[in-house]
Amino acid sequence: MSKQINVALIGNPNTGKTSVFNALTGLNQKVGNYPGITVEKKEGICKLPRGVKAHIIDLPGTYSLNASSLDENVVIELLLNKNDKDFPDVAVVVSDVENLKRNLLLFTQIKDLEIPAILVINMADRMRYKGISLDIPHLEEQLNTKIALVSTRKKNGIVELKELISNYKDLSTTPCMNASEIDREYFDNLRKAFPNQLLYKLWLVITQDVNFGKTDRNEIDAVANFKTKTKADLKRLQQKETIKRYQFINNTLKKGQTIDLNTAKDLRIKLDRILTHKVWGYVIFFVILLTIFQAIYDWSSVPMDFIDSSFVSLSEWTKNGLPEGAFTSLLAEGIIPGLGGIVIFIPQIAFLFLFISVLEESGYMSRVVFLMDRGMRRFGLSGKSIVPLISGTACAIPAIMATRNIENWKERLITILVTPFTTCSARLPVYLIIISLVIPEGRFLGLGYQAMTLMLLYLIGFGAALVSAMILNKILKIKSKTFFVVEMPNYKLPLFKNVVLTVIEKTKAFVFGAGKIILAISIILWFLASYGPGDDFNKAEEIISTEYANQNLTEDEVNEHVASYKLEHSFLGITGRAIEPAIRPLGYDWKIGIALVSSFAAREVFVGTLATIYSVGSDDEETIKNRMAGEVNPILGGPLFTFASGISLLLFYAFAMQCMSTLAIVQRETNSWKWPILQLVIMSGFAYLIALIAFQLLK
Amino acid sequence: MNEIIQTILVFIALGLAVSFMIKKFSWKKPKTKKAFSDAHDCDKCH
Structure with missing residues (x-):
């Protein structure tokens, strides 16, 4: 049986961590969530030399092990919990050759947790453009690690990295620096109180005060007579630790890295000047x-x-x-x-x-x-x-989670x-089909x-x-201070593999996520449209033949009348008729009403619902668009999808809150039902009003 | 295929569809995940 090891890919945002992950795993990857929380979990399998397999987890990007968001907590939780099934046998810390100094802060913290760690210096192909040269043996010696110089763009260094991962047992676990030097007395007491614990791990547990709701460091006093510090003192010590780490990194890079600005060629500044210009x-x-x-x-x-x-x-x-x-x-x-x-x-x-x-x-x-x-x-x-x-142009759910x-x-x-x-x-299918029905195909200026x-x-x-x-x-009376920091990564040509994998992953998520709901709703709708209560539905053939007895209708015409009559008196037809008075002023018939109601499960269900409703009992094999174009307004006559009703529908979908999953995620993120209910009522009410005005003005 | 079998298949499909929708939209409140699992080796700390 081949051996499998756990590998954690860790790194700052924008270091090309996901490119390294893609290069290692190829298509052998899956995306899920961490249990109990909605942070994305990417994992994959990589074959290493000598038949060893690596289970690779692409952890969320983090600048340090001092968490300030849920995503960052995921990294720390995994690295502190040896009992986690994903606890890494080896950590691969991905850094960017141009931001080595900043990236090494995280690396030194991971080393201090005594986890075997490999340093990947990514984007190595950019070194000559930036005038950077590295003394790898010196860096390896100072950082007590093995370094892989990688360029995912040029596909360099991946084989060497796999070799290093498979030899992870040879890696030193000696820390880069001794964190206890920042306050010897405090750390000595900590060591005495918890003699069997790793000191730096204890320090991280004590100092993480964001989002670690269940971790109350005051309890430490009760457990082991250990006098902990105030929050302000701990913050000061954290700052001291960071300064000490940067002193160590500066000393290491003084010999290990040289930057010759004369040989650096950079388009970045010129491009930034144009792309971020105020006009x-x-x-x-x-x-x-x-x-x-x-x-x-x-x-x-x-x-x-x-x-x-x-x-x-x-x-x-x-x-x-x-x-x-x-x-x-x-x-x-x-x-x-x-x-x-x-x-x-x-x-x-x-x-x-x-x-x-x-x-x-x-x-x-x-x-x-x-x-x-x-x-x-x-x-x-x-x-x-x-x-x-x-x-949010992809999906509101991950977008709302990204507000963290x-x-x-x-x-x-x-x-x-x-x-x-x-x-x-999810709105796109609705927009596309309605636009193609009601907006002409002409062009203006190309x-x-x-x-x-x-x-x-x-x-x-x-x-x-x-x-x-x-x-x-203006309405919300919540006072708080704000700041804005954003990292500007270097411009680079997109990696074909990364783009393709993203497109496949996102399209798959869209199709399979919505596909299951649409499949279930199609079955339920077909059933409701194909069965009905009472004689009106069950004796439709008799009623129609009596009604049209004097007219010489062909068999096809009779069948069409029967199908239409049955649909109207089916369970679905009865429900649609019940809601029709509310939507008629917007220019919709009961069939659109059913599609509107069912799309509260998910917006993209709208087109599938109409396709199913228009197919039931129909013998004509038509495309969805042709079926919709052929629908007749039962009251006004003429096509149902006119410019007025089309615009009204587009505006309704633009504003209405029609996604149960989004409401659920808002409830979870705000920890209250007040906000999703307000969202549902206000957005949908506004959508109704705007759609009504649009139809009444344009009809 | 016998009409009875077809009807049975329809009702099986309907049952599966309805149960899927109920399962999908009867949200359970997610359990708050502890920062550290119960079996954590830093249990003594907190």
Whole structure:
């Protein structure tokens, strides 16, 4: 049996840790959550020399072992808990060649925990551009470790790193420095009180006062007659420790690293000057956004048409190929159209994530954060709020979790409350199908009207978030101080592998996350649309033949009337009719009403629901778009999806709070039901009002 | 395929779908995770 070892990848943010993880594990990776909390956990398997396998965990980025956020707690908890099944046999600390000094702070802390540690110096290919040279033997000697010079971009150093990991038992566990020197008396007492414990581990347990709710260091007194210090004294000692570490690092790097500024060639400053310019910065950002939305439309139309017609053929094949009966109908009219309603959007979702990933990988996104900070302050938000607001374009759930790095509670709460306004990927299918139905295909200055509408909807979402933030900032009476620090990583060409893996991972999460709900809802909806109570449903054939006895209808026409009558008197039809009076002023019929209600489970269910409802009882094999375009308004006549009803629907989806999972995560993050309930009522009420006004003005 | 079998399959699918939705949206309050697990080797500290 081959041996498996645990390897923890640790490092500062923006050191290319995930690139190293991808290079080591390839596609053998999975993403989950740490138990009980919603911090993302990435793990994978890597084959090492001599048949050894490594279970690699990509831990959240952290600057030190002094945690200030839940993500950072994950790192510390793992490193302090030997009984954790993931406790590392070896820690691989990833650093960036340009920020070695800062990165080594974390490395020295990990070394002091006496965990075998390898130092990876990443982005080594940039050394010659930056005029950096390293004395590796000297650094290895000073830091008591082995160093791997790696360039994930050039694929250099990964084999050597695997070799070092497999020989982890040869690594020294001697600490880099003696932390007890910062206060000998205090540490001596600590050692006497807990003779069997590692001193630096004890120190970390005592000093972590953020988010460690259950850890009460005052209890130490009661347990072991150990006189601990006040909070202020401990803070002072922590500062002393950090200064001491940097003194050690400076001494180490004095000989180990030389930087020749004369040979350094750097475009960074020139690029920053343009990309963060107070006018050109915004213009460039706007042009980039416009290009993205245009590309989403232009590039994805061919694969989308292919997927759409494939699902139609599959549905037809199922209907004709399988024996007639209820289950065959469920497959052909319920499940396949329902799933088709989500799979069709894979190309557009993938392109969106492709662009977001490229912007993040290139280092441009941090410039956007910086650029936006000035503006965000006016709305009561922090520059850090831009991260949740931008990542909200993928999904509000991780975006709301990303607010955890906003230290100021008021700013964090406002960000949590307004993030669901940002256009998430679940809204995209709804927008795309409605836009394609009600907005003409023409172009203006080379830009399609449809692409511009889509971009406008994204801006509306973003604008709604900012305006509501401003209002909340005035209403909420919470006083707190705020500061903003953001790291500007170097510009770099995005790594193809990283971009592809991100696109696959995010698209998979979207399809499988929503796919399961859509599958279940399709089955339930098909059942509710195919069965009904009383004689109206069960004797539909008799009623229709009596009603149309005098008209010479063909068999197909009779079947169509029967199907329509049955649908109206099915469980679904009865429910739809009950809510119809409330949505009729918005220009919707009861079928859209059902789709609206079911999309409170998840917005993307809307298209699948309509696809299922329109398929039930229909003999025509049509694409989703054609079915929707063919729907007739029962009251006004003419197409149901007109410009007025389409805009009304788009606006409803732009503002309504229609995601149970988001409400659950808001409850969890704010630890109160008050905020998610307020969000649901206010956002959905506002959406209803705006949709009503839009339809009444445009009809 | 017999019509009865088809109907049974439909109801099985419906049962699975309904139970999935109930499971998915009947949130349980997440347990607060302790900073350190019970079996932690620093138990004496706190």
